[in-house]
Amino acid sequence: MSHVAFHRIFVVDFAGLGLGEASDANRFQSVGADTLGHVAVSWPGQLKLPTLQQLGLGNIRIDHPVAGVEPVDHPLGFYGRLHMAAQGNRRPTGLREMWDYTGEIRTENVFTTLTAAGYPVTLAGPFLSYLATQTPASRYQVGSNQASFRILYERLNDPASGLTYISLPEMRFAGEHQDLMGFGTALTAADHYLEQVVHDMGANDLLIVTATHAADPTFGLTPTREYLPLLVYSPSRANGFALGIRRTLADVGATILENYGVAATSAGHSLLNEITVASRILCK
Numbered sequence: 001m002s003h004v005a006f007h008r009i010f011v012v013d014f015a016g017l018g019l020g021e022a023s024d025a026n027r028f029q030s031v032g033a034d035t036l037g038h039v040a041v042s043w044p045g046q047l048k049l050p051t052l053q054q055l056g057l058g059n060i061r062i063d064h065p066v067a068g069v070e071p072v073d074h075p076l077g078f079y080g081r082l083h084m085a086a087q088g089n090r091r092p093t094g095l096r097e098m099w100d101y102t103g104e105i106r107t108e109n110v111f112t113t114l115t116a117a118g119y120p121v122t123l124a125g126p127f128l129s130y131l132a133t134q135t136p137a138s139r140y141q142v143g144s145n146q147a148s149f150r151i152l153y154e155r156l157n158d159p160a161s162g163l164t165y166i167s168l169p170e171m172r173f174a175g176e177h178q179d180l181m182g183f184g185t186a187l188t189a190a191d192h193y194l195e196q197v198v199h200d201m202g203a204n205d206l207l208i209v210t211a212t213h214a215a216d217p218t219f220g221l222t223p224t225r226e227y228l229p230l231l232v233y234s235p236s237r238a239n240g241f242a243l244g245i246r247r248t249l250a251d252v253g254a255t256i257l258e259n260y261g262v263a264a265t266s267a268g269h270s271l272l273n274e275i276t277v278a279s280r281i282l283c284k
Contacts, residue, residue: 005259005276006206006234010152010164010197011252013125014190016171016183018214018226019060019081028089028225035175035216035226039187040066042180048188051195055079055209055231056240076198077233078275080243082210082251085267089225091172092130094212098249101257101266108264110163110253111137117262120160124151125167145170145186149193156200163256167212175215176222183217203236206259208252232275243271 018035025031040047046068049057056079058071065071086093099109111121115136123131124140125148131139142148148166155164170186173179194209201207214226230243230252250268258270 004161004261005272007161007202007204008155008164009162009206009208009256009259010155010201011166011208011210011256012152012194012197013165013167014171014187014209014211014229015125015167015169015213016175016215016222017187017211017229018216018224019229020064020227022083022225022227025225029221030216030219030225033214033216033219033224033226035183035214035224036061036066036069037064038216038218039180039184040068043068043184047184049191051191051198052209052231055198055233057229057231059242060229074239076240077207077209077231078237078240078243078271079232080230081227081245082230082249083227083245083247084213084225085248085250089213089223091213091223094223094228094249095130097267098210098212098252101250101253101264101268109134110256111165113257113262113264114163114260117260119260120162122151122155122162122164124148124165126169131167143169145190145193149190149197152197153200156197172213172215172222175217178217178220180217198233201233201235203234205234207231207233208255209233210249210252212249232271234275237275243274246271 020034055077056075058069062071111134121137145168174182209231211228213223215222216224254266254268254270258272
């Protein structure tokens with residue numbers, strides 16, 4: 001194993017959390033979609049997501065702020081938006097775009113590549129067939145956000161290097177059933193669970209908070225075609241800044257592969273240099 005910038009990487013998939021219609025929303029009957037905005041408007045009082053807000057969620061939408069999730073002056077994380085590049089818009093589409101890449105002979109994925117290189121991989125979530133077939137990884141079938149975070153907490157207490165990916169199912173379920181209140185309830189609880197993760201991370205850990213698809217509860221179809229969140233945080237890095245609009249979810253997979261020194265031809269562009277170089281400059 002080669003020297004790595006981050007010893008452990010934790011990816012939390014807030015599946016269903018969209019940040020407003022994507023530039024190609026008209027092709028997917030999603031004009032006007034805004035999952036976070038619609039949930040916030042429907043919430044009694046103000047929607048409170050203090051952990052996500054401190055990581056920079058409100059800063060992503062500085063031009064269209066959400067009540068209760070306003071921008072902060074010094075976000076803890078790097079923040080940006082992901083735009084899905086794929087021509088399709090089914091639930092597995094985002095998963096494949098984030099984790100697959102073209103190998104020399106066939107399509108490969110980040111999970112099997114890392115395990116082949118000696119890095120353990122842990123997956124937890126409500127498995128689609130795509131995740132269920134990742135046999136080299138440690139896989140946990142769960143049906144709630146709390147159960148997904150429980151697996152992540154266990155990995156936080158394990159010093160071994162590697163990747164942990166958890167998918168949070170409850171927001172997606174609420175979106176599919178057009179349940180605005182259920183979506184908000186699940187989202188606020190997930191924010192609370194995430195607080196413990198941020199608190200317990202080690203100096204050389206990296207947290208990536210994102211979503212593989214959106215599910216606006218006010219729409220009759222899911223997924224909705226929206227921009228997706230990208231929040232990147234490590235205790236060893238200085239305050240974050242904007243990462244802009246990333247043109248493919250594959251940027252997440254490319255970042256992880258580069259971190260672990262795995263040579264692969266990914267469709268994405270790694271964020272690793274932006275995060276590490278910028279942090280060294282800020283710390284001088």
